[in-house]
Amino acid sequence: MRAWQLYGFGDMRLEELEDPRPGPGEALVRTRVVQPSVTEAMLAFGTETFGYETVRSALADGPARLFGHEYCAEIVALGEGVEGLAAGDRVADVAALPCMECALCLEGRSEDCRRGPHVGFEMPGCLSDVAVVPALGLVPVPDGVSDAQAACLQPACDCVAGVDAARLEGGETVAVIGQGPMGGYTLQLARAAGAGRVIAIDVRAESLATARELGADDCVDASDGDPVAAVLELTGGRGVDVAFESAGGAPSSGLGGHTTLDQAREMTRDTGRVVVLALLPGTPPFDMLAWRGRSIELLFPPLGSRSHLARAAALAADGALALDRYTSHSVDGLERVAEAFEITANKGRYGALGPCQVVVAGD
Ligand SMILES: [Zn+2]
Known part of the structure; x- marks a missing residue:
């Protein structure tokens, strides 16, 4: 597969890597549409915003597969023990995963956990042809919601x-x-x-x-x-x-x-x-x-959980939430991810209303 790696601030490279395989509780997904979050786009160029220390320390260990948590992907295969999802499902992901170990998680309140990893930071997101992601962050996308709209569900679920x-x-x-x-x-x-x-x-x-x-x-x-x-x-x-x-x-x-x-x-x-x-x-x-x-x-609201994301998806399917009204810029092909980061980090200069989307694969 092809995957983007960050070598340093302002230095992203597309490389050929071995295809990953899903372990227990994981899903192998094929990226359909992905967009840099505004925060990711700023971090990629070294702006000291939320997550800066995580990125800086990841880069200290060499090139890192970072970013790409706002996406729509299709499930290719599932690891052991994953229920409620199937190969072929289109899915979106929450950004903040529960840790499943803390007192809140053990009480059954994992949606309130703030100790788990963040997709795209402590683990790779979808700036690649395929990716392995934890299944516990995935939510199926309803039929009435397009790939481009579904890639906006993560920021929308924080608003829910x-x-x-x-x-x-x-x-x-x-x-x-x-x-x-x-x-x-x-x-x-x-x-x-x-x-x-x-x-x-x-x-x-x-x-x-x-x-x-x-x-x-x-x-x-x-x-x-x-x-x-x-x-x-x-x-x-x-x-x-x-x-x-x-x-x-x-x-x-x-x-x-x-x-x-x-x-x-x-x-x-x-x-x-x-x-x-x-x-x-x-x-x-x-x-x-x-x-x-x-x-x-x-x-200070919690970050969006799976139930928030599912509600955002349902509202979008009902026509009560216009998700892609801010998608003014879009590019075709995984090889154009760096361009999308440049546009998203400098929205004013490019006249972009929101993140620039990358269409990686369609039907
Ligand atoms: Zn927890």
Whole structure:
């Protein structure tokens, strides 16, 4: 098989390796569509974001097969002891696997475990013709969901977990800060979970136009003035019940730093909820009294589990979740993976709304 290996930051190479065989509890899958996550694309070029130390230490031992957890693949063969899956099934994968050893896993709460390995980091993902992956992260893809859509299920399942964490009650008003793919999925999932008015916020006109197509009631262009003032005006001074933060991140990557976390609090009503979806780097300045004084809940949802992913897939099959609205760029052939990383790491320069997909194999 052909597989991509990372030799150093900014140095990926496609090589011929021996075909892997699935061991107990594993599946051999053939990659159909794979996309770099934005985090993976930044890491491949050495940006110090979430997972940087894992990648740096993997590279210290020589070339490493990293990344590729956002994919749609077809099961070729199963190792011993795998149930509920069959050869020929199309599948998607969760990013964070349970460890199956900790107290939570042993209590039967493996979906809450945060100690297991991450596909694409502690084990290879699908930047190869075929790959062996643990079966316990795999979820069958329904017929109505295309390969390209299914490759977006992993980031969408994190948003399902985020919307669950918000405990939305019918008709509540929601703001979503950041209208990249995560923000766009969250906006649709909040609507499906019973949100009333949904306010989308971004600094990019094209992202806000997409948000409006996906059902946002109001769009606030934060490049055009204070988004907090705009949201307070839209809500008659009350503020939203729930704000989702999906814009923050390293300013060196063109993201919003920590400012959007404070904005989320300021636009939320007293005793409302703020759900953090972004990976905020470093140590943000934290004004404890500003949160405590207004009894605002600051929530960090779990990562998406298999049940979250299955729900995202079902919503997509029902037409309630447009998964591929952010797939503006796509390339054909495994040999073009490095190009997809370049585009995904520099979305602004290429005019990409989300990750660049790689179509590896079709029917
Ligand atoms: Zn565990």
